[in-house]
Amino acid sequence: MIKYCPFDERYRCYIWIDNEVLRYAQQESEELFHSNWNEIVFLLDRVKVLEDYIRSIGGTVPPAYPDGSE
Structure with a gap:
């Protein structure tokens, strides 16, 4: 699914999926x-x-x- 790019709302891109995956991994x-x-x-x-x-x-x-040393 193509969504608006989180970095620039004027363009549609697949970066959104990568962003969601990275955010989930970071949270975990x-x-x-x-x-x-x-x-x-x-x-x-x-x-x-x-x-x-x-x-x-x-x-x-x-x-x-x-x-x-300590």
Whole structure:
């Protein structure tokens, strides 16, 4: 089906179909990335709590990177 081009309404083109497919794919990937990001944030917060607990009982936490920078 040919619709008006989303970039210029004076012309009809097939770009509209590509635009719809890309928008759907972007929406789907955004949902996946959002849930993954929520899990990453949760795990980072948990690591911070556990590191604080280890320090509070007198333990040491190894550096996050091998060269010691954080």
